[in-house]
Amino acid sequence: MKPLTEEFIQIFNEITEVHEAIYAAAVRKQEGIVTGEMSKLEEVLKEESALIQQLRKLENTRQHLVQRYVEEKGLETENITMEKLLPFFPEAEQEELYDRQQQLLQIIGKLKEQNELNQQLLEDSLSFVTMSLDAFTPQNEFNNYRHPSGKQEDDFEPGGRSLFDTKA
Known part of the structure; x- marks a missing residue:
């Protein structure tokens, strides 16, 4: 059995490798x-x-490792973070664990930025589609015109004119 460190x-x-793969996928999603x-x-x-399924499994494993380490060291388990745990590791491993933590935080930051960019692109695309649909939707130019029956042209009536004219 490997040492906990x-x-x-x-x-x-x-976990970092999976986040890097998710980041690469997010870049392809942008394309x-x-x-x-x-x-x-x-x-x-x-x-x-x-x-994401793979990441969930790794996160569960990480949580079990933390729990095991905390129990071994007799530490308080509430609100435990890696930052709080680092001082309890041997000095040689502290630096390596810190570096790994920083790598993970860096890729998570890049992934967050990419996801925000993708979100903005999707919102812009949706706005364009909405604007295009509005351009194709017939608009009444003469809202004050009344049909001789007294109804306005834009009043809804079943069987009335729809967006797509089936008689065309």
Whole structure:
């Protein structure tokens, strides 16, 4: 059985690798959004889903490691963070664990920025689609015109005119 320090380093490496793969997928997702390739987006979403499942498993493993370490050292388990745990590791491993933690935080930051960019691109695309639909929707230019029956043209009536004229 590996020492806990080695297990922590290994789990940090694995979690970082999965986050890097999720980041790469987010960059490919941006390409799919920009080009409008739905098949590419679907492929990336499936890949992300599998990576997120993998990340959940790794996170559970990390939590069990933390719990085991905390119990071994007789520490308080409430609000425990890696920052609070680092001083309890041997000095040689503290630096390596800190470096791994910083790598993970860096890739998480990049992933957050990429996801925000993708979110903005999606919102812009949705606005464009909405604007395009509005442009194709017939608008009444003469809202003051009344049909001889007394109804306004834009009053809804079942069987009335819809967005798509089926008689055309």
